Every structure is written in structure tokens, then in C-alpha cells.
Amino acid sequence: xxxxxxxxxxxxxxxxxxxxxxxxxxxxxxxxxxxxxxxxxxxxxxxxxxxxxxxxxxxxxxxxxxxxxxxxxxxxxxxxxxxxxxxxxxxxxxxxxxxxxxxxxxxxxxxxxxxxxxxxxxxxxxxxxxxxxxxxxxxxxxxxxxxxxxxxxxxxxxxxxxxxxxxxxxxxxxxxxxxxxxxxxxxxxxxxxxxxxxxxxxxxxxxxxxxxxxxxxxxxxxxxxxxxxxxxxxxxxxxxxxxxxxxxxxxxxxxxxxxxxxxxxxxxxxxxxxxxxxxxxxxxxxxxxxxxxxxxxxx
Amino acid sequence: xxxxxxxxxxxxxxxxxxxxxxxxxxxxxxxxxxxxxxxxxxxxxxxxxxxxxxxxxxxxxxxxxxxxxxxxxxxxxxxxxxxxxxxxxxxxxxxxxxxxxxxxxxxxxxxxxxxxxxxxxxxxxxxxxx
Numbered sequence: 001x002x003x004x005x006x007x008x009x010x011x012x013x014x015x016x017x018x019x020x021x022x023x024x025x026x027x028x029x030x031x032x033x034x035x036x037x038x039x040x041x042x043x044x045x046x047x048x049x050x051x052x053x054x055x056x057x058x059x060x061x062x063x064x065x066x067x068x069x070x071x072x073x074x075x076x077x078x079x080x081x082x083x084x085x086x087x088x089x090x091x092x093x094x095x096x097x098x099x100x101x102x103x104x105x106x107x108x109x110x111x112x113x114x115x116x117x118x119x120x121x122x123x124x125x126x127x128x129x130x131x132x133x134x135x136x137x138x139x140x141x142x143x144x145x146x147x148x149x150x151x152x153x154x155x156x157x158x159x160x161x162x163x164x165x166x167x168x169x170x171x172x173x174x175x176x177x178x179x180x181x182x183x184x185x186x187x188x189x190x191x192x193x194x195x196x197x198x199x200x201x202x203x204x205x206x207x208x209x210x211x212x213x214x215x216x217x218x219x220x221x222x223x224x225x226x227x228x229x230x231x232x233x234x235x236x237x238x239x240x241x242x243x244x245x246x247x248x249x250x251x252x253x254x255x256x257x258x259x260x261x262x263x264x265x266x267x268x269x270x271x272x273x274x275x276x277x278x279x280x281x282x283x284x285x286x287x288x289x290x291x292x293x294x295x296x297x298x299x
Numbered sequence: 300x301x302x303x304x305x306x307x308x309x310x311x312x313x314x315x316x317x318x319x320x321x322x323x324x325x326x327x328x329x330x331x332x333x334x335x336x337x338x339x340x341x342x343x344x345x346x347x348x349x350x351x352x353x354x355x356x357x358x359x360x361x362x363x364x365x366x367x368x369x370x371x372x373x374x375x376x377x378x379x380x381x382x383x384x385x386x387x388x389x390x391x392x393x394x395x396x397x398x399x400x401x402x403x404x405x406x407x408x409x410x411x412x413x414x415x416x417x418x419x420x421x422x423x424x425x426x427x428x429x
Binding site: 120121164 | 351354356357358359360361362363365366
């Protein structure tokens with residue numbers, strides 16, 4: 001051996017580049033997230049190279065916290081993360097177990113520990129994704145069983161670091177309070193990744209990908225209408241980024257179906273094309289048009 | 300006397316790494332792993348106590364090994380066995396079962412003869428308490 005290790009070859013051979021490229025291709029925006037994932041991948045590859053040279057270091061702790069508004073892609077990225085870590089040989093299986101408070105915390109004394117352990121056992125060898133993790137801790141109720149679940153989590157996160165990776169996810173400010181009230185947890189979560197909100201252009205690109213995925217297409221006029229729709233929708237309450245885009249498209253599909261049935265006869269092109277009027281009928285436009293329009297939250 | 304039962308009974312006790320490999324095999328086959336313990340390892344005793352529920356949906360042996368460690372801590376003086384249950388129709392039974400922990404001082408048994416009617420001999424395996 002020449003004493004030199006080709007890191008690029010190592011990267012290619014593990015199939016990590018594919019996952020990273022896929023991430024770049026299929027996920028719009030999210031630049032800080034992608035940068036951090038690349039850093040983690042680089043770190044693990046370098047560690048692997050070191051191990052090949054016989055330098056045994058302790059495995060880095062990879063427990064993570066994903067913060068961001070709803071619909072910014074936390075779950076999607078977590079799923080990719082599981083594949084990535086598996087390819088890099090950090091975890092053995094590469095599956096993702098997604099849970100919320102209900103799956104971890106029991107309803108009466110002695111119910112929580114077996115429940116949490118059950119989930120942990122299922123997640124071993126893969127990634128445990130705890131959505132809306134701040135619900136685990138309820139400061140207003142000191143007898144809440146969430147604390148017990150946190151303690152068990154902590155113990156396993158520390159002692160069985162090589163067996164699983166835990167990812168906490170939730171809104172930024174609430175996660176911050178959650179970590180403040182659980183300093184033990186905060187110190188064991190090494191990577192805090194913030195998912196930024198999407199810009200209108202990014203949301204438009206996401207809509208394009210979603211429509212493609214459904215086997216449909218947007219007419220040029222419809223593309224513009226979607227942009228306009230998103231600009232208006234973003235300003236309204238309960239905007240959930242990519243999830244709102246998905247909902248808008250789902251409703252547009254309904255309206256399109258109704259329009260086609262009313263038209264009676266259709267050709268192949270009409271069947272797969274979403275037109276502006278499918279989006280125009282949305283209450284978002286109605287609310288924006290006049291001050292007398294409906295003011296309540298629009299979905 | 301070393302008590303032997305189930306799969307691999309002719310081999311020396313498996314190490315934890317080897318137990319992990321066996322669990323991995325069982326999980327690959329889609330079998331559900333479970334743990335049982337007893338202080339009465341008589342060969343005819345099929346009713347061992349369950350250590351928790353069978354572990355369904357496991358993907359990796361680490362989870363089962365974690366339970367095994369816990370069970371060893373609590374029942375250091377008992378025999379512990381690991382079962383792998385196959386739910387496939389036609390089997391619906393244990394496909395693998397072996398002892399993963401034994402107490403420091405093993406249970407001892409002695410053979411007793413008893414004469415029945417017509418001078419028939421009945422044999423009995425009797426626990427020998429020291």
C-alpha cells in the first residue's frame with residue numbers, strides 16, 4: 001500500500017455520493033441542511049479512512065435535532081439520513097422508526113418504561129425519529145410520565161451510541177425551551193440543524209416536482225397562477241410550506257376532475273393538465289380579492 | 300452437572316457475539332425472538348416464565364441483547380433461554396431455542412427407580428437439593 005487513501009474512491013464505493021446527489025436533485029432549497037449533511041458524510045468517510053490506517057477513534061455522536069416550521073422537509077431528510085448513515089456504515093440497518101409522544105409515553109405508572117423500550121428496541125440498528133419532541137416534556141405537570149421516557153432515552157443514547165441514532169424534530173422556539181429544561185439531553189445532541197422556510201420560487205419548483213410525481217402537468221398559465229397562489233398563501237396563517245403546496249395540488253386535482261366530468265368528452269392532454277381555473281377557485285384568492293371576503297383561516 | 304437443552308445443546312455456551320449472530324439469523328427468517336427464564340430446568344418443564352413480550356418488529360439484534368442483559372441482571376440465579384418463533388402457517392412453533400444464561404451453581408437431578416405392580420420399574424428424574 002502506498003500509504004495514501006483515495007477519499008473519493010471511498011466515497012464512491014460506499015454509494016454515498018448517489019444519496020447526496022439524489023438529495024441535491026430531489027430536495028429543493030435547504031442549503032444549510034445539505035451543507036451539514038455533506039459535512040457529516042465527509043466526517044464519516046475520513047473516520048473510515050483513519051480506521052483503515054489503523055487509527056481507532058471513538059465513533060462520533062450523531063444524535064441530531066431538526067428544527068423548522070411545518071412542511072420544511074424534516075421527515076424526508078431524516079429518511080434520507082437513515083439511508084446515508086447506513087451506506088457509510090455508521091448504522092447497521094438503515095431503517096427509520098418515526099414516533100411521537102403517544103408512542104413513547106404511557107398512560108399510567110409503570111406503562112412508560114416498557115413502551116419506550118419497545119420503541120427503542122425496534123429502532124436499534126437504525127434511526128429513531130421523534131416528531132414534535134417537545135411534547136415529551138410537560139413542565140406544567142410535574143408528575144407527567146414524559147420525564148421517564150426522556151430518562152430512558154438518555155440512557156440508551158449514551159450507552160448504545162453505536163446501535164442507534166436519535167433525531168428530535170419540532171418547531172425552533174419550542175425545541176429551544178425543551179432543550180433548556182433538559183440540559184442532559186441538549187449536551188448529548190451534537191448536531192442542531194435548522195430548516196429554513198422556502199421562498200416562493202422554491203415552492204414553485206416543489207409544486208412542479210409534485211405535479212410530475214402525480215403524472216400530471218401544469219399549463220403555462222397555471223404555473224403562473226400557482227406562483228401567485230403561493231405568494232398569497234404564504235402571508236396567511238397556518239402556512240405549512242411544502243405540505244400546503246401538496247394540499248393545494250390535491251384540491252386542484254379535485255376541481256380538475258369535476259371540470260372534466262362537466263365537460264363530458266376529454267382528450268389525453270386535457271386529462272393530465274391542470275389549468276389556472278383549478279387554482280383560481282381557491283378561497284385564498286377570494287380572501288385576497290376584496291376586504292369583504294372571508295377572513296378566517298383558509299386551507 | 301451442566302444442563303443442556305434445545306438447539307446447540309452439544310456445543311459449549313455461546314458468547315454474546317455468537318448469540319447476536321443467531322438472533323440476526325432468526326430475524327432474517329422473520330421469526331419473533333423472545334426470552335424466558337426459570338429456576339426449574341427439568342426437561343419436562345415447558346412452562347418457563349416470560350421475560351416481557353415476544354419482540355416483534357425487531358430489525359437488529361441489539362434490542363434483544365439489551366433485554367437479555369437486563370434479564371441476566373435481574374435473574375442471575377436462573378436459567379434463561381432465547382426462543383425464536385416462526386409464525387408461518389404450517390410451522391407456527393419455535394424454530395430455535397437455546398440456553399443463554401445459567402446460574403453459577405447448576406441444578407442437579409438424580410434418577411430414582413420405583414417398583415410398580417407386577418414388578419415393573421418406573422423411573423423418575425428427581426431434583427437433588429444440596
